[in-house]
Amino acid sequence: QITLKESGPTLVKPTQTLTLTCTFSGFSLSTSGVGVGWIRQPPGKALEWLALIYWNDDKRYSPSLKSRLTITKDTSKNQVVLTMTNMDPVDTATYYCAHRPLGYCSSTSCYQANWFDPWGQGTLVTVSS
Amino acid sequence: QSALTQPASVSGSPGQSITISCTGTSSDVGGYNYVSWYQQHPGKAPKLMIYDVSKRPSGVSNRFSGSKSGNTASLTISGLQAEDEADYYCSSYTSSSTWVFGGGTKLTVL
Helix, strand or coil, X not given: CCEXXXXXXXXXXXXXXXXXXXXXXXXXXXXXXXXXXXXEECCCCCCEEEEEEECCCCEEECCCCHHHEEXXXXXXHCEEEEEECCCCHHHCEEEEEEXXXXXXXXXXXXXXXXXXXXXXXXEEEEECC | CCCEECCCEEEECXXXXXXXXXXXXXXXXCCCCCEEEEEECCCCXXXXXXXXXXXXXXXXXXXXXXXXXXXXXXXXXXXCCHHHCEEEEEEEECXXXXXXXXXXEEEEEC
């Protein structure tokens, strides 16, 4: 069974740097094809994809937030860390981490997984002075 | 990249069918068969309902189905049940090797 759990501060001040940790179990980030992503959701609003790190340390970032985001992994600890600099009240949101699966093969082809399953429970981060 | 476009709300009566649309561009929805759909109940984490446009994960009811035509993907829920009332989000892989989500649709079961 795959589980993920987000942890970090519940309150940060404007201009501070947010550091969130995703601790997972049931899979290894050293397995080829696997990834862990971060998605956020402001209160009452839509989901927004932020970043993803692959098993091979390849990283992808949301173009609109790329300059503020850094994603890293610690395979030995089964953890992925997301940092976001220069926090602003508009960054108030529930932050989720999610598992990007291995992918699958049919009788003729293999396909990468471009979905997220499962997700962590989320952690609410409020940005306020 | 802009968010995918979904209707803000849809509704239906128990037993009926509803369809939620998700419109993107040729750089995301139209360019790949990598559309996924998520169900989110209030205060809960999103749950995967459909991946690769039309595939259902194990354990998801066959009342949920997905399709795509051009730059628009669709989620259809047949035989509506009260438990289906939730927010639904589409997502697509993009030509930038990133992901984008839709604005979300609130489904009300009347």
